Structures are given as structure tokens and as C-alpha cells.
Amino acid sequence: MVASAGRARPAGGPAGKGSPGSGRAGEPARREGPDGAGAAPDRPVAGRVTSRDVARAAGVSQATVSLVLGDKWPGRVSERTAETVRAAARDLGYRPNLAARSLRLGRTRTVLLVVPALTTEFFARVYTGAERVAADHGFGVVLYPSPEGVGPARDPFDSARASLDGVIASSMAADALTLVRGGGLPLVMLDSDPDDAAAAATVNLDIADGARQTAGHLLALGHRRVAHLAAAVDSWTFHVRARALAEAVAGVPGAALCTEPAGLSVEEGRRAAERVLARPGRRPTALVCDDDILAAGACKAARRLGLRIPDDVSVTGFDDLALATAVEPELTTVRLPAEAVGAAGMRALMTLLEGETPQDTVLPVELVPRGSTAPPPRN
Amino acid sequence: MVASAGRARPAGGPAGKGSPGSGRAGEPARREGPDGAGAAPDRPVAGRVTSRDVARAAGVSQATVSLVLGDKWPGRVSERTAETVRAAARDLGYRPNLAARSLRLGRTRTVLLVVPALTTEFFARVYTGAERVAADHGFGVVLYPSPEGVGPARDPFDSARASLDGVIASSMAADALTLVRGGGLPLVMLDSDPDDAAAAATVNLDIADGARQTAGHLLALGHRRVAHLAAAVDSWTFHVRARALAEAVAGVPGAALCTEPAGLSVEEGRRAAERVLARPGRRPTALVCDDDILAAGACKAARRLGLRIPDDVSVTGFDDLALATAVEPELTTVRLPAEAVGAAGMRALMTLLEGETPQDTVLPVELVPRGSTAPPPRN
DNA sequence: GTGAAAGCGCTAACAT
């Protein structure tokens, strides 16, 4: 992995090349010139301070330095020497070379977080939670945004360029995980099928309950013709929404549900909603959208058709993004504890790395009623 | 402890998934005993295949393996042996140990991208562009979201746990860069003060021109009382917007500008806009917002005050996020070529790492007129 | 209590 690069470059040029498997275009020519009279940037620039330098400065051996700085000295090194070492390290600005440590230890204290997209704050919050827990354990987190979230991920083990101790994958489409699976690394999946055999542990949101709460809210308001704007993404989290919603609606006599698929964008949401709302006759009075982005699109569709929200049609979202309160009216939506998901996921992974077996977790979600829902129109 | 957990749940048959053998460079299933039977090679369970294993399997030396897999064999190793080596590597599922390589080379082929926040797609796009270029050079990119975007960044060199060959920082607040600066690594700054001495190169958007285009658009429509909802963030990009806007407005006789600061959220944008619009007497007829999020807040404020957009008040944004077309009416805003910024930044860094001096770059931006702007009301 | 020594897996001089 990835470690502290010390000297600028040893001598002679680096070698351009990608990973062994991929004969990628190498890096462009570099110039030689250890002897060039001119601008040879070739000096061991920051001749990085090594633990040996510290040892020398402190008048002890490298081993002692390692012991002290690794906090394993109690009972092996005298308090006084320990302090000397720490002082020397501080003075010299010593930073351990992570590559060397990783090589020696066989572990990197780095975890990869794979997310389908960078563009929504849901994943930003997942990251935040995961990072906090990781930091507590002395681990770092590297983000890997799977391109477009839906296509098969490019090889993170090559691309992230970090060697890893474990992987956390969130809300990935079913087919986007092939490579993550193959890594042979401890894997925790978030917001994903708990029965997936690839994951050693899962952390989930009670998505089904969120869908039920949404349905319950609308049904209680009196809605009987409900349309589901369903994300056209093949992942567990959306399948669950569809199923739970269908069941909830089916449980109420006289209630009917129709489903319209949509890509995850405002524009696609708008188009899907227009299709649904344009159906003559029994137009739905409520639109349940798989996320807030689709819901925003649905609102635009309604407005274009001259329908008022919530008077003529109610709209609900999912996620409670900033977008949910940016539109008018504000969206009734399901708030997901994203940070908690990230944190729980990282805890599970840490447990796993300690050789123990974490429990699968399910976190509760909460419907946030706002201005986009109301009783259906009279007629 | 910290037993490097092999696999908690052996990936048996993927329950819901088919096609296990994607034939990709992914890790082929571990072969049984490539290195001979009998003598129990006592391989430590997680024992990765090393280049030595490959050498043994191919009947050559480790050096040859390195040469072949490093694509520097032409002229030094026979085509036949090269093929043998490649085959052995493939069969064993060999993946080079990056820690070892980094240690040896003193370079990591990893770059850190520091961004102020994960929550907006602007940075997601910057990442995308940067990643693409990096991949072409055989480099990986690690993302470091500086907490909250404004506070001083925590130490990325520790936290990211990746040692780095270089750093790219985008749109950072002035005081958030201390640690990045101190890293002693080649640094490219994006959307930042080109005069900052810390950066070896900068890539900028022509933010000033964007502000001028916005001002020109509004002034041409006839607006004379303009308010600036200014991001309360101390970074170059926002200073430039303020200055250019002020100059443009000052250039038109009879035009006046007032400024209202706001934090970067819908809610704060709304409050700031309410303050501005509530001013009795000479209410501004146009609100120029430092980004689309603020603009969304401004729209909400207008609506709450019973003002119609764009009839009573015009609103403009900056960035052209998805949000810009999610609201009603859609926002007139300045589109920023985010991917191009990321790509240019990475190219500059690659140039830098090759020991040459990249040129500073300025990329053009474009005003996108939409429904949120119109001539000012008559009276 | 402290130091000496042995590598982790890789690459690049230097033999052969």
C-alpha cells in the first residue's frame, strides 16, 4: 500500500507502468540526469527522518525507538529513555514510514469504503460516521466512488492503490460488487441484502418500515390511488421499498398501487411522474418516490400539469436530503440515520478484524411529515 | 489479536448472484497446491502469493519476474520466459504487494484530493476528472473531505493513512490548508488564489467572468438594485465573486449593490434573503447568490414573502448543480466545468511529478439563463 | 532495560 514516500526518487528514473495485469500507458518520459549540470530535481529532497535518525539522536537503538513510539515500552524501557526518545522524535519531526510498517506488519490499517455515488449527502454522512469510528481505532478510510453507482465497479484494489485490511460497501447495485467480492477481504455491506453470502456482516436501515410508515401516512390521510416512482436500479434497498409499499397498500381494501420506474435524476423523475399523472381517469392522488431527487422531479411534473402540491397530489421522498427542504413545498420524506449506518458498519468491520463475529444490525428510520402531503382532493 | 481474518463466511455459492467467473483480473480462486504437493509448504493462511512464488512456479528468479511484470524486459528477458512468467502470475493470482513496492521505490503512485465537502456534486465531478487522468498515468486518487469544509483540516497525512506522492486541494478556505501546506509534497490548488505561494501550480475557473456575466445579464434586463448573497466562507473563490460583481455593478450609472452574508445552506440562504427583501423602501429586484444552494434558499424566502420569481424578484446561482433544475422556476446560474478542473489539476500534478513546471490554467465558465431571471417589475 | 539481527516483498544495480 501506499506509504509514506520519502525521498524524491532514488536514482535513475521511475518506471512507468500500471499494474501488472494492465499494460496501461505508462507515464511519460522522465529525464535522467543525476549528472546534469542544470535543474536536476534529483536530490533526496526531504531525506525523510527515519526511526534510525531518531535512535541516533536519542542515543538509543532503533528497537527502543520502535518500542517507545509504539507505546509498548512500559516495563521494557525506562521512563527516562522513553522521554528522550519522544523528544528526539518530536524535534526531528519524525513520521513513521507507513509503507515500511505495513510491509512488516502485513496490515495497513486502511479500510475502503465503496459507495455508488459521491453526489448525495447520504454517502457523505455514511463516510463521516465510518471515519469517526475508524479514527478511534487508528484506521484510515479511503473512499471509492463506484463510477455512476450502477455500472460494475472498476477494480478498487488496483485503482485505490491502497492495500486494504477490509472493505465496506454501501447500497451497491447487485452487479457492481463482483470485484469487491472477489477481493478475499473482510467485507461489511451497508444497506444491502442481509442474505448476501459475500458479506461477513451487514448493517441495514429498516427500509421496509420506512416504506410502511410512508404508506400508512398516506393511507391515513385518505389516499387510495397511490403511484410508486421506483428507482430503476437493481439494488436491495429499492426492492425492499417496492415490496413493503405494495404490501402496505394491499392491506387496505380499496387501495391500489401502480408502479412507474425512473432513473435517479430530477429529470427522469419528472418524466416518470408526468407519465403517471397524465393517465386519464383515475389519476393517483399520491406519489411515493424512492428518493428525494425523484420526488423533486415529481413536484416539477405536477406543477407543469397545473396540479398543486399537496392539494391536488401528495408527494413523498426518501432520504431527507437537503433537497427535501430546498423545494417548495418541503418534502414529506423518510429520514435515514446515515452517520449511524457508517459508524455501525465500521464497528462491525473492526470487530471482524479482531477475529470476532459482529452481529448484523438494523437501524430504525423515521418519517418526517412536511408540506408535500395532505388529504386527497374531494371529488 | 487482530488476526487478519481470512474470510468469515467463505464465499460459497453466491446466493442471489450468478456468473462467478467474470474472467477479469479479479482474483482467480486460489489454486490448491501450485507449489508442489508433499512437503506441506505451510503457507500462512492469508499468505498472499508473492513474486517469489511466481518465480518458483515459473522456474526463474524473482528479478526476472519483476522485470517481466514491470514491462521492462524487452531486450533483457526472452519472449518465451516472459510468457511463462506471465502465465504463472496469472495462474497463481499474483498481485504485487504495494507496500513493498512503495517502500522500495519511495513513491506510492497515490495522490490525495482534498475537498471542502462531499455533499455537492461539484467536487464529485472534480474527482471524476482527476481520477480519469490519474488512472491514465497509473496513479490512484484518495479523497480527503476536509471536515465541514471550513474548519482546519485534520491531518490528512495521518488520517488518510495513505502516503502520498502529491496533493491537490480544491476550493479550500484560507485557513484550512495549513496542514496540506506543511506536508512538503507537491501541491496543486484548484479554484484558489493563484498567488498563493504554497501551490506549485493552480487551476482556476474564470470565476470573475462568471460574476461579470451574471451582472451583465441582470443589468441588461434592467435591474438596478442588486443584492449579493455572499457565502460566509473565507476562500478565494468567493472573494473574487464579490469583487467582480461589485465592479460590474459600479460600472453602470444608477446601479447599486448591497451585500448580505450567508452560511452555505438552504436555510441560511433563506434567512439572508429574507433580511434583504424585508428592507423597506428600495428592495432589490435581483438577488445574486454565491451558489445554487443559497439561491434555492433565496427562492424560498421570496415565496414566503409573497414575491413571485422572476416577476417580482430575479435570482441567480452559481455552479449549476442538479438543484438548479430541481427547483421551480429553474435557476439562472453559472455552469462550472468541474470535471475539466479536476482533470487539468491532475495533469498539472503529473507534470510536476515528472520534474517539470506546469502552467497555471484558467478555464472559462458560462452563464446559463433559465427561468429565475426576468426584467424587474415596472413600478 | 537495551541492542543486535532478521526479515516483510519488492526493485535495480551488478554479476554471470
Add this chain to the structure above:
DNA sequence: ATGTTAGCGCTTTCAC
């Protein structure tokens, strides 16, 4: 054309 060798900087027995 291929093998041998010497480390990169670190942690960890094992001697003293």
C-alpha cells in the same frame, strides 16, 4: 539472457 545481491524503514524476537 538470467541470477545474485542489497537494501527501502519498520517491528519483533532473542541475546546480553
